[in-house]
Amino acid sequence: MSQVTLNAAQIAERLAAIRKIIAKAKRFDTFFAILGLVSLMVGVLTLTALIADMAIRGLPRIDLDFFTSFPSRRAANAGILSAWVGTILVMLVTALAAVPLGVAAGVYLEEYAPKNWMTDIIEINITNLAGVPSIVYGLLALGLFVYHFGFGQSILSAGLTLALLILPVVIVSTREAIRAIPQMVREAAYGCGATTWQLTRDHIVPYSSAGILTGVIIGMARAIGETAPIITIGALTFIAFLPTAPFTGDPPAGLFDWVMAPFTVMPIQMFNWTSRPEADFLVNAAAAGFILMLMTLIMNGLAIWLRYHLRKKIKW
Amino acid sequence: MAPGTQVSARLKKNPLRHGKERIIEGILFSAAAFSVFVTAAIVYILLSESWVFFQTVPLRDFLFDTQWTPLFDDAHYGIMVLLSGTITSTAVALLVAIPFGTIIAIWLSEFAGFKTREIAKPVLELLGGVPTIIYGYFALIFVTPLLQKIWPDLPGFNLLSAGLVMGVMIIPYIASISEDAMRAVPMSLREGSYAMGATRFQTAIRVVMPAATSGIASAYILGISRAAGETMILAVAAGMQPNLTFDPSEPGATITSYIVQVALGDLPHGSIGYQTIFAAGLALLTMTLTFNMLGYWLRKRFREVY
Numbered sequence: 045m046s047q048v049t050l051n052a053a054q055i056a057e058r059l060a061a062i063r064k065i066i067a068k069a070k071r072f073d074t075f076f077a078i079l080g081l082v083s084l085m086v087g088v089l090t091l092t093a094l095i096a097d098m099a100i101r102g103l104p105r106i107d108l109d110f111f112t113s114f115p116s117r118r119a120a121n122a123g124i125l126s127a128w129v130g131t132i133l134v135m136l137v138t139a140l141a142a143v144p145l146g147v148a149a150g151v152y153l154e155e156y157a158p159k160n161w162m163t164d165i166i167e168i169n170i171t172n173l174a175g176v177p178s179i180v181y182g183l184l185a186l187g188l189f190v191y192h193f194g195f196g197q198s199i200l201s202a203g204l205t206l207a208l209l210i211l212p213v214v215i216v217s218t219r220e221a222i223r224a225i226p227q228m229v230r231e232a233a234y235g236c237g238a239t240t241w242q243l244t245r246d247h248i249v250p251y252s253s254a255g256i257l258t259g260v261i262i263g264m265a266r267a268i269g270e271t272a273p274i275i276t277i278g279a280l281t282f283i284a285f286l287p288t289a290p291f292t293g294d295p296p297a298g299l300f301d302w303v304m305a306p307f308t309v310m311p312i313q314m315f316n317w318t319s320r321p322e323a324d325f326l327v328n329a330a331a332a333g334f335i336l337m338l339m340t341l342i343m344n345g346l347a348i349w350l351r352y353h354l355r356k357k358i359k360w
Numbered sequence: 361m362a363p364g365t366q367v368s369a370r371l372k373k374n375p376l377r378h379g380k381e382r383i384i385e386g387i388l389f390s391a392a393a394f395s396v397f398v399t400a401a402i403v404y405i406l407l408s409e410s411w412v413f414f415q416t417v418p419l420r421d422f423l424f425d426t427q428w429t430p431l432f433d434d435a436h437y438g439i440m441v442l443l444s445g446t447i448t449s450t451a452v453a454l455l456v457a458i459p460f461g462t463i464i465a466i467w468l469s470e471f472a473g474f475k476t477r478e479i480a481k482p483v484l485e486l487l488g489g490v491p492t493i494i495y496g497y498f499a500l501i502f503v504t505p506l507l508q509k510i511w512p513d514l515p516g517f518n519l520l521s522a523g524l525v526m527g528v529m530i531i532p533y534i535a536s537i538s539e540d541a542m543r544a545v546p547m548s549l550r551e552g553s554y555a556m557g558a559t560r561f562q563t564a565i566r567v568v569m570p571a572a573t574s575g576i577a578s579a580y581i582l583g584i585s586r587a588a589g590e591t592m593i594l595a596v597a598a599g600m601q602p603n604l605t606f607d608p609s610e611p612g613a614t615i616t617s618y619i620v621q622v623a624l625g626d627l628p629h630g631s632i633g634y635q636t637i638f639a640a641g642l643a644l645l646t647m648t649l650t651f652n653m654l655g656y657w658l659r660k661r662f663r664e665v666y
Contacts, residue, residue: 069561069562070559072559072562073559073560076463076471076561076564077467079467080466080467080471083459083460084464084467084483084484086531087464087483087487087528087531088487090487090528091486091487091490093498094495094498097501098494098498101501148391148392149391149394149395151388152385152389156385156388156389165396166396168656169395169396169398172399172649172653173395175586175652175655177588177589177644177645178589179589179641179644180406180589180641180644180645183406183409183619183637183638184398184401184402184405186623187405187408187638191629208398211398215395240381241381262489265489266489269491269492270491271492271493271591272492272591272592272595272616276637277623278623311493311592314493314494314497315596318496318500318596330497333493333497336491336494337490337491340491341486344485344486344489348485348486
C-alpha cells in the first residue's frame, strides 16, 4: 500500500479548501435563516398594513352614533346598528345549532364509534366538508333552507348555514381535546363500573371542555366574517329596522319571531359600502371593517391564549 | 341457594340502564351521521337544481362555449370563461403562497427555536383568521393603487391584486400543513444528516423535504382548492365582468364571484339565469372535491410512511 505523504504546505492548502466549503455552506445557512424571517415578515407586514390602513381611514368615523344609527343613503348618517345586532343574533343561532351537534358528533367518534366502514365514511365525510368552499354551503342553504323548508331570507337560514359551515371545525377540535385525555381516566371509570355515558358525561366532556371551547371560538370567529354564503341565500343589504328582541314576544310562538326576521350582518354591510362608488361610503366600509377585524382578532386571540394556558396548566 | 348466585344477580344486565345507554348512543350516532346527510344534501341540491339548467343548455355548450352571457337576450353559457378567471387568480395566488409558505414552513420546522415558533405560529393563525371581505377591501383600496403606481395602465379592478392578496391569505394554510409534514419526519434522519457534516439548510433541502414530499404536495393541493373556492376577495377586487383571459392584469369574473353577482341581483328563482349559479356551483364543487380527495390521499400516505 502506497502512502501519500503531504508536506505542510499541501495540508494547509487542503484545509483551506475544506474551510472554504464549510464557510460557503454556512453562508447559505445564514442566508436562509434571514430569508425565512423575511418571508414571515411579509405576512406580518400585510397584517399590519391591513389593520393600519383601516384604522387610519375608519377610526375618525367611529363614534357612538355609528353604532346606534341605521344604514342611510347619506354616508355621514349611516351606521351599523342593524348590522351588529344582526351579527349577534345570527351567531346565537349558529352557536345553538353547531355546538351541541358538533360536540355530540366528536364524542361519538372518539368514545363510541366502532372501527368499521360506517365510521370511516363519517370521518372521510367530515374531512371533506371542511374543504368545501363556503359559497357551496350558501347554495345548499339557498336550495334547502330558503326554498325547500321555506325559512326565507331569515336569521334562521343564515344561522343554520353558518352552523353547517363551522361544524367540521367544532367536531375536529372536540376530537382533539378528547384525544388528549389519557387512557387511564377511561380505565379507572370503567373499572368502577361506569357506563360509557357516565364516563362521557362526568369525565370526558368536563375535562375536554376548555379545548372544545377553543375550537368553538375559532369556529365562531370564522363564521362572524363569512360573507359569501349569506349573500348567496339572498340577505338584504339595506335593513333599517331591528328584529323583535329574542324571547320577548307572546309565548309560545312569539318567543321565536326574531329568527324569521330579515337581517343584515357586519360583513354584508361592509361589502355593500365597499361596492358603492362614493368615496364617503368607503370610509364607512373601513370603519365597519375595523370593527369586524377587531371582533375576529379578539376571538382568535382569546382562543390562542386559552390554548396556551391549557397546555401549561394540565399535567396528567 | 348457592353462594355465588347473589353476586351474579347483581352483575346481571340492567335493562333500564342498558336501554338508556343504547338510546344515548343512538342520539350521538345520529349527530355524527348528520355530516353524511349534509354532504348528501349538497350533492342532491346541486344536482337537482343543475338538472333544470342542463335540460335547457346542453352539456357540450356548457363546457365548450367561449362566451358567458346568461343575462343577455343572446344567452351563452360557457363555463370556460368563468373557469379562466378562477385559474388565473388561483395561479397568481399560488405564485405568492407556495414560495413563501414553503420557506416559512422550512424555517419554522428546521431553523426557528422554540420561543420564536411560539410567537410566529399564532401570528400566522391570526393572518389566516382575517375575514375575506376585509382582504377584498384591502386588495381594492390598498394593493391596487400601490400596483398602479408601478404600473399606471392597470385597471381599478384586476385579477392580479385580488390574486396577490389571496396568496397572502393562503400562506398560513400552506405553511402549517407543510410544517406538520416536515416535523413528522423522524429525528434520526436529521441526526444522520448532521453527523455527515451537513448544515441545517442542506439537511432541510436534501433530507427533510424529500422525506416530507407527499405532505408538502398535499399542502399545495389543498391550497389550490382553497384559492379556487375563495369568493369575496374576487367579488370585491377583481370586478365581475366575465372575461375569457389568462392575463392577470385584466378584470375578470370567477365561478364564485359570478354566484355572488347573481345572488345580489333580482333574478326570479326558477329562471334559467338563476339556475346557472347551481351549475356553476356544481362545477366548483367537482373541482375542489377532486383536489381535496387528492390532498387527503397524499396526506394519508405520508402519515403511514413512518
